[in-house]
Amino acid sequence: MKKYDIAIIGAGAGGLNAAFEALVLGKKVVLIEKNAPGGECTWSGCIPSKALINIADEIHTAKKYGAVNINGKEILNKVRTLIHEAHQAEAVEVLNQAGINYIKGYAKFKDSNTLDVDGKEIKADKIFICTGSSALVPPIKGLDWIDYLTNENIFLLDDLPKSMIVLGGGPIGVELAQAFNRLGVSVKIVEMAETILFREEKEMALEIQSILEKEGVEVFTSSKGIEVKEEIEGVNLIVDKDGKTNEIKAEKILLALGRKPNLKGFNLEKIGVRYNNKAIEVNECFETNIPNIYAVGDVVGPYLFSHMGAVQAKQAVRNAFTKTKEIVDYSNTSWCTFTHPEFARTGMKEEEARAKFGDNIQVFTHKYRDIDRAVVDQKSQGMAKIICDKEGYILGASILGERACEMLGELQIVKSFKIPFYRLHEAIHPYPSYSELLLTMSKNAYDNKK
Ligand SMILES: Cc1cc2nc3c(=O)[nH]c(=O)nc-3n(C[C@H](O)[C@H](O)[C@H](O)COP(=O)(O)OP(=O)(O)OC[C@H]3O[C@@H](n4cnc5c(N)ncnc54)[C@H](O)[C@@H]3O)c2cc1C
Numbered sequence: 001m002k003k004y005d006i007a008i009i010g011a012g013a014g015g016l017n018a019a020f021e022a023l024v025l026g027k028k029v030v031l032i033e034k035n036a037p038g039g040e041c042t043w044s045g046c047i048p049s050k051a052l053i054n055i056a057d058e059i060h061t062a063k064k065y066g067a068v069n070i071n072g073k074e075i076l077n078k079v080r081t082l083i084h085e086a087h088q089a090e091a092v093e094v095l096n097q098a099g100i101n102y103i104k105g106y107a108k109f110k111d112s113n114t115l116d117v118d119g120k121e122i123k124a125d126k127i128f129i130c131t132g133s134s135a136l137v138p139p140i141k142g143l144d145w146i147d148y149l150t151n152e153n154i155f156l157l158d159d160l161p162k163s164m165i166v167l168g169g170g171p172i173g174v175e176l177a178q179a180f181n182r183l184g185v186s187v188k189i190v191e192m193a194e195t196i197l198f199r200e201e202k203e204m205a206l207e208i209q210s211i212l213e214k215e216g217v218e219v220f221t222s223s224k225g226i227e228v229k230e231e232i233e234g235v236n237l238i239v240d241k242d243g244k245t246n247e248i249k250a251e252k253i254l255l256a257l258g259r260k261p262n263l264k265g266f267n268l269e270k271i272g273v274r275y276n277n278k279a280i281e282v283n284e285c286f287e288t289n290i291p292n293i294y295a296v297g298d299v300v301g302p303y304l305f306s307h308m309g310a311v312q313a314k315q316a317v318r319n320a321f322t323k324t325k326e327i328v329d330y331s332n333t334s335w336c337t338f339t340h341p342e343f344a345r346t347g348m349k350e351e352e353a354r355a356k357f358g359d360n361i362q363v364f365t366h367k368y369r370d371i372d373r374a375v376v377d378q379k380s381q382g383m384a385k386i387i388c389d390k391e392g393y394i395l396g397a398s399i400l401g402e403r404a405c406e407m408l409g410e411l412q413i414v415k416s417f418k419i420p421f422y423r424l425h426e427a428i429h430p431y432p433s434y435s436e437l438l439l440t441m442s443k444n445a446y447d448n449k450k
């Protein structure tokens with residue numbers, strides 16, 4: 001029987017990146033996937049959500065200049081076409097051509113070096129678990145009796161609903177709430193925390209909340225969904241706010257309540273891989289308690305992003321096959337929530353920085369409305385906040401505004417390569433551009449230093 005150097009379970013962001021990195025090291029790779037390559041990001045996550053958000057943004061802009069006829073069926077079909085276009089880069093033929101042995105099937109552990117894939121035995125020196133996560137469906141009364149939506153089926157809808165409750169105001173809920181609302185669906189977000197996007201800088205979370213409300217999204221915060229009932233017109237959600245209950249109704253309900261790792265059904269218990277209800281337990285090198293078994297991506301956390309799965313996968317492969325021991329520096333983690341305007345973040349919030357360093361920090365802020373490019377583009381909502389230590393190195397940054405996610409890249413270079421923030425303004429940037437926001441704050445940091 002052929003023995004592989006590495007067998008990978010799951011062809012999502014984690015598994016695909018592990019496979020290609022192992023190829024670079026000259027390893028014999030088998031990649032096993034029960035569905036099609038691409039995982040959640042391609043089929044029910046990043047790609048369809050960003051495709052829908054972009055169409056919704058175009059329609060929102062067009063509406064400023066005249067009436068727009070929205071064809072829900074066509075829009076949802078277009079999203080599915082774009083999924084298939086994006087999938088081409090990781091299609092089975094592409095994987096095979098690169099030298100990856102791709103097997104479609106369901107993998108289960110037989111022992112720590114052997115997998116059973118629908119009756120076929122696969123042996124490998126190292127096994128990577130990249131099984132991802134699924135939408136969390138908590139035990140809310142009545143949920144078992146209704147047809148709720150999650151990220152797994154919302155992009156398969158035939159047409160747009162007239163109205164939708166989005167239960168959960170995290171990134172999934174907020175991105176999709178704005179997009180569907182801009183497409184003419186009457187959307188209500190129900191969030192039990194004090195604000196939506198509660199992990200972000202509060203003032204900015206409140207600003208995006210107010211932008212959504214102005215666009216027509218109804219936002220119910222400090223409101224916990226506790227029961228759902230099916231009604232002739234759709235769904236009735238019972239909500240607890242400060243001990244009082246009220247009812248919120250819509251045609252459909254989307255659950256965006258967080259994620260749970262995919263841990264069940266492939267015999268982790270049988271071979272003794274340790275896990276808890278949030279993740280498979282790994283060390284800094286992504287090795288589980290069984291030395292030749294590694295795990296990366298959403299099944300490990302702590303940050304559930306495609307780019308994080310990719311970073312972990314590449315490092316884990318190098319750790320598994322070379323003498324290097326690479327450790328992910330989570331303090332440089334960055335992410336974006338693709339609302340309009342976008343919300344980008346790296347490192348600490350001000351509150352976290354103050355908790356750690358007290359008053360030994362410097363905070364720089366600037367509003368979009370004070371830069372020319374934002375004014376002429378009529379995109380002057382939002383602000384940026386950059387937190388530096390006493391020496392001027394970035395501890396954290398948040399940007400809410402136009403092109404925030406692209407601008408974060410520049411800050412990531414400054415932060416990751418440990419360049420003092422006050423030096424950024426020395427580099428010549430074009431005018432008029434959104435980067436004026438960063439230049440102004442950097443100049444302020446420079447002046448502050450003197
Ligand atoms: C709506 C939404 C929007 C998102 N937007 C973004 C975004 O803009 N940017 C971003 O960075 N992240 C985003 N994410 C998060 C991102 O999709 C995930 O972090 C990423 O897809 C996780 O990759 P993974 O490889 O760990 O898991 P997955 O992509 O879930 O891959 C796991 C794969 O394993 C397979 N599998 C599981 N068990 C077995 C088995 N026993 N045998 C064979 N195959 C198996 C599954 O079929 C699946 O294909 C979004 C998520 C959602 C839901």
Ligand SMILES: NC(=O)c1ccc[n+]([C@@H]2O[C@H](COP(=O)([O-])OP(=O)(O)OC[C@H]3O[C@@H](n4cnc5c(N)ncnc54)[C@H](O)[C@@H]3O)[C@@H](O)[C@H]2O)c1
Binds near residue numbers: 171173197305
């Ligand atoms: N742009 C991106 O990178 C992107 C986009 C979408 C998702 N993601 C990834 O997916 C992960 C999961 O996103 P998510 O939004 O599902 O989860 P989340 O955990 O970020 O948000 C879930 C929200 O639901 C609320 N909630 C839980 N139970 C509730 C109840 N009964 N009633 C009312 N509110 C309730 C929570 O307070 C929380 O705010 C994210 O953490 C992120 O890693 C990334």
